[in-house]
Amino acid sequence: MSRSYSDLLEEASKLARVVDHYVLDTAQTYPQKLADASLHLFKAGGKRLRPTITLLAARMLGGLEAEMRAVPLASAVEVAHTFTLIHDDIMDKDEMRRGVPTTHVVYGEDWAILAGDLLHALSFHYIARGVERGLTHEQVYRALKALSDAAIYVSRGQALDMLFEGTWNVGVSDYLNMVRLKTGAMIEAAARLGAIAAGSPKEAEDALGLYGCFTGVAFQIKDDILGVFGDPRVTGKPVYSDLRRGKKTLLVIYAVSEAGRKELVELIGPEAGEDDLRRAAKIIEESGALDYALKTAFRYAEKAREVLSGVDAVDSKAKKLLADLALYSVERDR
């Protein structure tokens, strides 16, 4: 990494602790198997990027009191994210995440479906619980709107992602639209929730939302890169799974348009062996797709930082960390 993110990572790990406590305190339920399945992936770790954004946005716009009010909302967005991971792993047949077997591998598909459903419901329950921390009913309403919009967009994004597996007729703008929905929307909601907890006017909420959306697109492009060129011991998930599934990542879309469709098409897909996939990765790299995707990700991170710079902050340190976070989402290696 070209710069140090030690301040950001230290702060994020403190904020993650707060969210972990809130969730583990409130998500315990019965029957035990349901609690275990629901919290399996949550307890395995994760970057807690989304709740970190919520809490930093709240502090940036409203100081420490706003950050405290935002804890249930930050927890809501993290459990909502966890729910989508559990269900997506079933649909994408992914077997490892965060260094552990995925929920459906450990508990079976039925329990993984149900565990995701519980977390989905819990995320909205947490929004309502914002009043316990002093959120007004109007703030709860705005938070409900932000999170339910995001949950709808994420479903649409996942649907497009699945449909794209079956076609080569996917362009860069199709990809960006899909990624804005699948990943951008929930990170947008994370940032909005922080602004809402701070009692910010709609314009500031919208600006933070845009920051989140751009950061989310940058994050997803980097995620796709790590899915082909990442180190599984660092990322906690296997490489090439996207290539096997025929996912239309920015890498694949660019490589196919540059290196020619035929050669790559023959190397990737559900029947491809490890050697085929390694060769495909090489073709992708040599086509310039890796460079192109990284540049695109940085461009989105810069757009996020630009939007953010135009928003007045009560806490300028939190604002600086959010700006760092946009870049970190591209520079990270896990």
Place this chain on the structure above:
Amino acid sequence: MSRSYSDLLEEASKLARVVDHYVLDTAQTYPQKLADASLHLFKAGGKRLRPTITLLAARMLGGLEAEMRAVPLASAVEVAHTFTLIHDDIMDKDEMRRGVPTTHVVYGEDWAILAGDLLHALSFHYIARGVERGLTHEQVYRALKALSDAAIYVSRGQALDMLFEGTWNVGVSDYLNMVRLKTGAMIEAAARLGAIAAGSPKEAEDALGLYGCFTGVAFQIKDDILGVFGDPRVTGKPVYSDLRRGKKTLLVIYAVSEAGRKELVELIGPEAGEDDLRRAAKIIEESGALDYALKTAFRYAEKAREVLSGVDAVDSKAKKLLADLALYSVERDR
């Protein structure tokens, strides 16, 4: 049926139309396949019992204006219910419902999971949209709390239902607890949402909630009866599916305690043939379990009517229809 429900059924079909319009107007989404999968079961029909309760409760407590304000909330509870059916059908491997193949049979499990997730998100989106009809932010907050609590309880109930499949150590009180969560909670929410839309005080909301919970238990016991003794051409779903899955319905729990475990245990389960299941149904009937279950269902319907009778009504016709509905949920044959 021992009494006429023509007033109720006529009213319910009018109210269902209102909800159908609201949902079909707002749930259309893209990509098309996601919209199709999400609305497949909804369009196949259904009794629309839950939204009918919401709208009648709103009118009973607040007149026609309250009923109009309640439409998004009534729609929320119906799409939430549809979401649980879609996911439960995957978990229970049920292949027919409402006279059509279930969502996962038509669209595959991945799309059925996603369709359910979209409807789940949509149900909370509808709560937020209550403000468009004039609900205050406080009412939206109360509605959010009611629906998210219910969604959590339904997950717990489904988890217990699944766990009970693997054991014979399930008593009547375990069953009633499970059913209160799995079915009672969402019908309780339906009734609460009506009271909330009417701007009723918490006590009236709680009383309506109790009416809904009791009605829900009565409804589920009858549902279990129809699952063994119903006419598939009328119910739209196959008989004996619960027996095959080893579901611990009130019928089975009672029959096992009366007729002895061994004979029945050998006749039901995933490997049972049609003849075994027919014999099991006969044993259940002869054990007195059918009588017992029906009586229990009627007792809950009566409890629902009793609670309801103690609540003051603005519209006594709506109150009368809600009282009828509690009984109808046991007397229905579909």
